[in-house]
Amino acid sequence: DQQVKQNSPSLSVQEGRISILNCDYTNSMFDYFLWYKKYPAEGPTFLISISSIKDKNEDGRFTVFLNKSAKHLSLHIVPSQPGDSAVYFCAAHPGSNYQLIWGAGTKLIIKP
Amino acid sequence: SAVISQKPSRDICQRGTSLTIQCQVDSQVTMMFWYRQQPGQSLTLIATANQGSEATYESGFVIDKFPISRPNLTFSTLTVSNMSPEDSSIYLCSVANVTEQYFGPGTRLTVT
Numbered sequence: 001d002q003q004v005k006q007n008s009p010s011l012s013v014q015e016g017r018i019s020i021l022n023c024d025y026t027n028s029m030f031d032y033f034l035w036y037k038k039y040p041a042e043g044p045t046f047l048i049s050i051s052s053i054k055d056k057n058e059d060g061r062f063t064v065f066l067n068k069s070a071k072h073l074s075l076h077i078v079p080s081q082p083g084d085s086a087v088y089f090c091a092a093h094p095g096s097n098y099q100l101i102w103g104a105g106t107k108l109i110i111k112p
Numbered sequence: 113s114a115v116i117s118q119k120p121s122r123d124i125c126q127r128g129t130s131l132t133i134q135c136q137v138d139s140q141v142t143m144m145f146w147y148r149q150q151p152g153q154s155l156t157l158i159a160t161a162n163q164g165s166e167a168t169y170e171s172g173f174v175i176d177k178f179p180i181s182r183p184n185l186t187f188s189t190l191t192v193s194n195m196s197p198e199d200s201s202i203y204l205c206s207v208a209n210v211t212e213q214y215f216g217p218g219t220r221l222t223v224t
Contacts, residue, residue, distance in 0.1 A: 089154065099157060100208075
């Protein structure tokens with residue numbers, strides 16, 4: 001049973017426009033959510049996170065929104081740049097230990 | 113943050129052989145994990161590497177196949193034993209604090 005779902009395997013966005021990556025979860029006990037970016041042949045890099053007590057967190061071009069009632073979060077990248085082309089993973093912290101629950105990832109392609 | 117290095121970065125191995133992957137962290141960490149990312153799939157947790165005791169394996173992973181050592185708080189090894197082509201994957205070492213998790217660059221393993 002997938003507790004964290006990223007339903008779009010890939011997303012293509014024009015350079016300069018907004019990229020929106022979505023993530024849904026099933027467990028209301030998750031207390032922390034994280035987004036990671038992964039380039040081919042590299043380990044995931046932490047991007048931005050949000051606590052379950054907040055509904056928005058912003059860091060430069062990256063903003064994460066959390067809708068707890070819908071069990072949905074999204075990552076907004078504005079403006080999108082070619083270097084943003086990567087696979088983005090959504091992950092949830094279950095609260096009881098350090099192990100993250102991962103989504104399947106969304107491949108973001110930024111077109112020039 | 114933590115700086116994590118892995119050796120080797122990649123290897124091509126014959127079936128039936130074993131490979132040991134090393135993970136070195138630049139600071140003492142409590143939680144260390146080993147993940148696998150098979151082609152086209154998300155990250156899958158193999159085990160938690162416990163310092164001074166046996167690793168804790170996730171469902172579907174066993175010690176005979178993936179023996180793990182963790183002699184101190186900055187170092188761990190993962191061995192992939194009796195390899196088959198299905199073991200071809202990227203293997204990632206990871207460390208965590210309460211709310212963030214960091215990953216090594218990964219070891220790309222190809223089994224022929």
